[in-house]
Amino acid sequence: MERAIGIITTNYSSVNPSELTASRPPASVPVLGRFRMVDFMLSSMVNSGIRTVGMILPYKYRSLVDHISRLKDWSLDRKQGGLFFLPGTAFGSTSFEARFLIRDLLDNEVILEKAHEPYVVLAAANIIMNIDLGEVIEAHAASGAEVTMVCTEAKEADKALLTLKIDDGHVRGIKFGVEEHDVAFLDCCVMSVDSLRGFLAAYKAEDYLDLFEAMERDMGRLDVRPYFYEGEALPVFSLETYYKNNMKFLDEGMLQEMFNNDRPIQTKAQDIPPAKYEQGSKVKRSIVSGGCQIAGTVEDSLLSRLVIVEPGAVVRRSIILQSCVIGAGAHIEDAIIDKDNVIPAGTELKGTPEAIFLYGKGSIS
Amino acid sequence: MGKKECIAMLLAGGQGSRLGALTRSIAKPGVSFGGKFRIIDFSLSNCANSEIDTVGVLTQYRPYQLHNYIGSGAAWNLDARDGGISILPPYATESGGSWYAGTADAIYRNLDYIAAHNPEYVLILSGDHLYRMDYRKMLEDHIAHDADLTVSYLTVPWEEAHRFGILLTDENGYITEFAEKSPNPRSNQASMGVYIFSAHVLIEALVADAANPESEHDFGKNIIPMLLADGRRLLAHHFDGFWKDVGTIASFHETNMQLLGHEPEFDLYKPGWPIMSNSPTRPPHYVGPNGQVENAIVANGSMVLGTVKHSILSTDAYVAEDAEVIDSVLLPRARVEAGARVVRAIIGEDSVVQEGAVVGTGDATKDIAVVGNMVVIEGSR
Numbered sequence: 001m002e003r004a005i006g007i008i009t010t011n012y013s014s015v016n017p018s019e020l021t022a023s024r025p026p027a028s029v030p031v032l033g034r035f036r037m038v039d040f041m042l043s044s045m046v047n048s049g050i051r052t053v054g055m056i057l058p059y060k061y062r063s064l065v066d067h068i069s070r071l072k073d074w075s076l077d078r079k080q081g082g083l084f085f086l087p088g089t090a091f092g093s094t095s096f097e098a099r100f101l102i103r104d105l106l107d108n109e110v111i112l113e114k115a116h117e118p119y120v121v122l123a124a125a126n127i128i129m130n131i132d133l134g135e136v137i138e139a140h141a142a143s144g145a146e147v148t149m150v151c152t153e154a155k156e157a158d159k160a161l162l163t164l165k166i167d168d169g170h171v172r173g174i175k176f177g178v179e180e181h182d183v184a185f186l187d188c189c190v191m192s193v194d195s196l197r198g199f200l201a202a203y204k205a206e207d208y209l210d211l212f213e214a215m216e217r218d219m220g221r222l223d224v225r226p227y228f229y230e231g232e233a234l235p236v237f238s239l240e241t242y243y244k245n246n247m248k249f250l251d252e253g254m255l256q257e258m259f260n261n262d263r264p265i266q267t268k269a270q271d272i273p274p275a276k277y278e279q280g281s282k283v284k285r286s287i288v289s290g291g292c293q294i295a296g297t298v299e300d301s302l303l304s305r306l307v308i309v310e311p312g313a314v315v316r317r318s319i320i321l322q323s324c325v326i327g328a329g330a331h332i333e334d335a336i337i338d339k340d341n342v343i344p345a346g347t348e349l350k351g352t353p354e355a356i357f358l359y360g361k362g363s364i365s
Numbered sequence: 366m367g368k369k370e371c372i373a374m375l376l377a378g379g380q381g382s383r384l385g386a387l388t389r390s391i392a393k394p395g396v397s398f399g400g401k402f403r404i405i406d407f408s409l410s411n412c413a414n415s416e417i418d419t420v421g422v423l424t425q426y427r428p429y430q431l432h433n434y435i436g437s438g439a440a441w442n443l444d445a446r447d448g449g450i451s452i453l454p455p456y457a458t459e460s461g462g463s464w465y466a467g468t469a470d471a472i473y474r475n476l477d478y479i480a481a482h483n484p485e486y487v488l489i490l491s492g493d494h495l496y497r498m499d500y501r502k503m504l505e506d507h508i509a510h511d512a513d514l515t516v517s518y519l520t521v522p523w524e525e526a527h528r529f530g531i532l533l534t535d536e537n538g539y540i541t542e543f544a545e546k547s548p549n550p551r552s553n554q555a556s557m558g559v560y561i562f563s564a565h566v567l568i569e570a571l572v573a574d575a576a577n578p579e580s581e582h583d584f585g586k587n588i589i590p591m592l593l594a595d596g597r598r599l600l601a602h603h604f605d606g607f608w609k610d611v612g613t614i615a616s617f618h619e620t621n622m623q624l625l626g627h628e629p630e631f632d633l634y635k636p637g638w639p640i641m642s643n644s645p646t647r648p649p650h651y652v653g654p655n656g657q658v659e660n661a662i663v664a665n666g667s668m669v670l671g672t673v674k675h676s677i678l679s680t681d682a683y684v685a686e687d688a689e690v691i692d693s694v695l696l697p698r699a700r701v702e703a704g705a706r707v708v709r710a711i712i713g714e715d716s717v718v719q720e721g722a723v724v725g726t727g728d729a730t731k732d733i734a735v736v737g738n739m740v741v742i743e744g745s746r
């Protein structure tokens with residue numbers, strides 16, 4: 001297999017800031033019960049044989065570094081290579097939220113300078129996907145392209161994504177935001193380490209731009225090609241897509257597709273016992289994480305770790321994050337309850353399917 | 366290497382032959398328990414939580430899966446640079462080699478390991494037991510009484526006393542008599558097989574025992590009686606908590622079931638004493654639109670499309686639509702397919718109960734049904 005290093009950027013902000021991203025960067029937003037967004041790209045890289053990963057950190061890096069810091073869980077506790085935490089600037093200043101800010105890449109060029117591997121996979125961390133990057137790297141090497149951009153046909157509009165304008169098998173331009181059926185860039189690309197360094201040198205004067213924003217004017221002459229990813233790719237950049245794309249995993253078979261044992265998605269291991277159902281529990285079409293204790297009713301919902309649902313409590317069409325207690329007889333519907341909240345007995349918290357109710361983070365973090 | 370106050374020697378070489386099909390391919394300490402754990406997790410976690418950072422694990426029977434599971438010990442925070450876990454299988458020397466002949470022989474043959482750490486005290490444990498215990502309290506007791514050996518015990522029902530090493534104590538808590546598995550026990554103070562020795566006492570006793578051709582080289586049968594006869598200070602330390610040696614299929618099943626219910630006696634959800642484990646990272650479990658789960662423990666990676674009542678589902682277990690699992694334990698990756706019924710049974714790792722098959726019976730006078738690892742129970746189609 002062709003060898004590559006990985007660079008994951010995690011320091012972009014959110015176009016749709018919400019209370020979920022007030023206290024944590026988008027990359028460490030909890031999803032699917034026990035995971036964080038960054039787990040998907042980091043695991044995809046490790047599963048593809050990448051053993052040197054640079055992670056460009058956001059200003060509020062605590063939750064992210066805490067999540068990643070047991071490098072053994074990621075097979076990145078290595079004498080050569082491993083995971084490098086790289087400083088990132090707080091924000092870009094471009095017309096859209098830069099995912100690959102030139103300045104950040106230039107500031108951390110040392111990781112490219114020292115790389116023995118010929119290729120680099122450059123990716124952000126806010127798309128739920130389990131991608132075989134080995135195939136992308138092979139395809140890139142075989143095509144002779146300068147840049148290979150991973151993309152998919154958009155299933156719905158999303159203003160946080162980038163559209164690739166494709167002509168004759170080449171990427172000829174970009175557009176901010178995607179409409180249904182557009183070719184959506186999945187914030188993941190492959191190029192040679194030398195090419196990336198070349199681009200960084202060429203665009204140095206515009207280091208406040210996103211790499212692809214700067215590159216656009218040259219796309220006519222550069223050999224930039226799309227790689228169409230066939231698997232499930234679920235972007236999570238807003239509260240709306242967060243809710244919708246978590247809920248998709250309540251469809252039978254979705255979990256197995258994303259979490260096949262050949263390419264495991266890793267996450268921070270925690271020493272908590274499995275979930276426990278008590279007498280009288282009624283649970284249907286739900287995802288339940290370790291350490292939960294359920295005596296009430298849970299339907300069409302996702303429970304993160306250590307959630308307690310007391311007798312008579314009802315949770316419907318909701319996402320309950322870690323360590324919440326849903327008190328006896330409380331009713332939660334169409335809501336997202338952020339971590340560490342204690343919902344007192346008998347409380348009603350209801351959104352509607354059109355307007356999901358978000359209950360912010362509890363006082364303990 | 367620095368001097369350690371106390372190191373642990375963990376006996377994990379037993380077959381656990383009375384667990385039958387469950388230990389055909391893995392030693393008893395490696396048997397899955399409680400959904401995401403393996404039996405050895407409990408004693409390793411007790412060591413880590415008791416701040417004992419040097420643990421020698423003695424293995425012998427079917428060691429590969431157990432060695433693989435223990436790995437570097439990192440899962441229990443036991444991958445310390447100075448100490449950590451060392452796996453100690455039987456080995457050959459220039460005068461030949463042989464299997465460990467008994468618990469005492471196993472430790473005797475690893476006196477080099479003990480000497481390398483030069484501890485004041487040696488804690489001897491079994492990897493077969495399920496309990497949460499702070500060994501520091503026992504060590505404090507041992508030191509405060511200037512004992513040569515401290516044996517921890519619990520009070521058991523009289524009718525079970527014949528299965529244990531039974532000790533008699535004087536009014537100061539010192540042991541006056543010790544009898545291993547006596548048909549007529551004289552007390553119900555049962556040894557848990559957890560010992561703290563002052564290191565020099567242990568070394569002298571093991572050397573003397575090794576030279577005795579009559580000895581079975583067993584702590585309960587030989588070492589403790591010998592020390593008593595020598596007039597050593599043997600202290601009894603009372604343990605007041607849940608402890609179980611799951612020796613048989615019935616007790617394995619029963620102890621799993623004891624985890625269920627609200628605040629049970631063996632409560633894994635009580636905070637402050639985490640049971641650590643080297644279980645794989647799997648997604649949370651899924652309950653389908655027609656799933657029904659009540660009074661159960663369900664581990665990550667599982668799928669429940671049918672009915673699960675009063676049961677334990679271990680990592681990556683699968684219960685299909687219209688399948689029923691009642692009063693049972695599914696071990697990791699066990700599958701119960703559509704329309705199958707599993708009642709009062711244990712289904713081994715990677716085993717499959719095919720469509721329409723029935724395993725076990727609700728008749729409580731019958732034994733618990735057991736399907737070993739990697740077995741396919743064919744359906745009635």
